[in-house]
Amino acid sequence: MKLAWVVGIFAALMVLLGVGLTLDPREVPSPLIGKPAPAFELPLLEAPDRVFSEKHMLGQVWILNVWASWCPPCLVEHPVVSALAKQGVVPVIGLNYKDAREDALPWLRRNGDPYRLVAFDAAGRIGIDYGVYGVPETYVIDRQGVIRYKHIGPLTADVVQRKLEPMLKDLKHGG
Amino acid sequence: MAARRTLLLALAFALAPLATRAVQESALDQRVDSLAHELRCLVCQNQSLAESAAPLAVDLRNQIREQLARGASEQDVLDYMVARYGDFVLYRPPLKASTIALWLGPFALAIGGAILLVRRVRRRRAPERELTEAERARAAQLLE
Numbered sequence: 001m002k003l004a005w006v007v008g009i010f011a012a013l014m015v016l017l018g019v020g021l022t023l024d025p026r027e028v029p030s031p032l033i034g035k036p037a038p039a040f041e042l043p044l045l046e047a048p049d050r051v052f053s054e055k056h057m058l059g060q061v062w063i064l065n066v067w068a069s070w071c072p073p074c075l076v077e078h079p080v081v082s083a084l085a086k087q088g089v090v091p092v093i094g095l096n097y098k099d100a101r102e103d104a105l106p107w108l109r110r111n112g113d114p115y116r117l118v119a120f121d122a123a124g125r126i127g128i129d130y131g132v133y134g135v136p137e138t139y140v141i142d143r144q145g146v147i148r149y150k151h152i153g154p155l156t157a158d159v160v161q162r163k164l165e166p167m168l169k170d171l172k173h174g175g
Numbered sequence: 176m177a178a179r180r181t182l183l184l185a186l187a188f189a190l191a192p193l194a195t196r197a198v199q200e201s202a203l204d205q206r207v208d209s210l211a212h213e214l215r216c217l218v219c220q221n222q223s224l225a226e227s228a229a230p231l232a233v234d235l236r237n238q239i240r241e242q243l244a245r246g247a248s249e250q251d252v253l254d255y256m257v258a259r260y261g262d263f264v265l266y267r268p269p270l271k272a273s274t275i276a277l278w279l280g281p282f283a284l285a286i287g288g289a290i291l292l293v294r295r296v297r298r299r300r301a302p303e304r305e306l307t308e309a310e311r312a313r314a315a316q317l318l319e
Contacts, residue, residue, distance in 0.1 A: 031261040098230065124234055131259040133217035133231055 030131055030150045037064075037141050038129035045096050045104055045118035052093070052119045054145060061171045063092045063164075064139040065115070065155075066127060068099045069107035071135045077154035078111050081138075084160055085114035089168050094118035097127045097135050140164065142171050207240045210252055214239075215264050223266065 032038075041053045054064075065081055067074040085092040094115035096104050099122065108118075121127055130139065133152075140149040149167055151159060211225035218229035224236055235256070242252050253265065262268045270278050306314070 029261055029263075031258060124231070128231075128234060128238060128259060131261075133260065 030147075032131055032147050033150060035147060037139070037145050037147050038126070040119075040121075040126040040129065042095075042119040042121055042126060045094070045101065045108075045120040048101075048120070052117060054141070057091070057093070057141065058145050059143055061090045061143055061168060062141055063090055064095055064130075064141060065092055066095045066097050066130070066132050066135050066137045066139075068097045068135050069103040070099065073154040074136045075111065077136055077156070078114075080155045080157055080160060082112055082114040083157075084155070084164070085116075089165070090172070091116045095126065095130075096120050097132060098122065098124040140167060140171070203240065203243060206243050206249070207236060210239050210243075210249055211236055213253070213266055214256055215266055217260055217264065 037054045039054060041051050044050045044052055063084070067078075067081075081092065092115055094117070096118050099120075101120070104118075104120075108115075119126070124132075130137075131150075136154055138151040138155055139147055142148050148171060149163070151163070155164075208225055212223050214224040214235070216222045216224050216227035216229055216232045216235075218231050219227050222232075224232050224239075238255075239252050242255065243249075247255075256264045262274065268274050268277065
């Protein structure tokens with residue numbers, strides 16, 4: 001009887017531990033989902049005299065991919081981002097985060113530039129407004145300019161296939 | 176003598192604004208620091224913004240300072256952070272439906288444990304029986 005209790009409690013704790021191990025504490029739910037994408041105006045990485053604002057994208061579904069040349073996981077996800085951009089389902093805009101032009105531009109030349117354009121957030125201020133804390137991060141923004149999804153960490157082919165593609169299809173046809 | 180005193184006085188007046196500024200600055204420092212201790216650094220999640228050396232933590236500390244200097248209240252800054260990073264940034268998350276287990280769980284566990292403990296102690300004490308007359312007599316004999 002007593003042994004049953006001890007074993008029962010132990011088993012319950014093991015289950016809790018097991019569940020805990022499968023959760024990723026880095027995946028903090030973003031409070032920005034379902035909210036309008038924070039407004040910004042940033043110079044382009046390629047052309048400092050031109051400005052990009054999230055308002056330019058109103059009316060279309062698009063992806064904002066936050067990256068930096070100093071971020072190794074960004075290099076890891078780069079082929080996936082490139083493949084996604086190549087499909088051409090939606091435009092992929094880059095947000096170059098806390099980087100330097102002389103590092104970021106060669107990085108794109110080396111690894112290929114999948115972005116329709118890249119906004120240059122040298123100070124990381126816009127990153128803060130978007131709640132960026134671990135580059136790379138990827139946002140899906142709908143026609144009304146509302147953030148619908150956020151992925152933290154490198155995109156994988158699996159995430160693209162199972163999450164992004166159905167969602168983009170939905171957003172393009174439905175809302 | 177009088178001239179020297181006037182000079183000193185003039186100097187004191189000239190330096191006063193500098194001193195007040197220094198006092199204000201250090202008061203601001205303190206507010207920034209105490210707020211930074213309330214906020215979690217999301218890059219290294221077991222450190223507060225005050226302790227972390229991560230670049231984002233530095234940026235966010237600067238944000239706190241800028242906003243306080245601009246006249247924002249402590250609550251304004253906390254709201255700003257929560258709007259971007261969610262309740263998770265707060266080391267003292269608000270009491271609401273999604274955090275109720277977090278707040279009440281430890282108390283429930285403690286109370287449950289206390290009840291178990293009390294029951295167990297009572298049960299153990301129960302079999303302690305009174306001494307019989309014979310045992311009492313023997314004890315008295317031994318003590319003499």
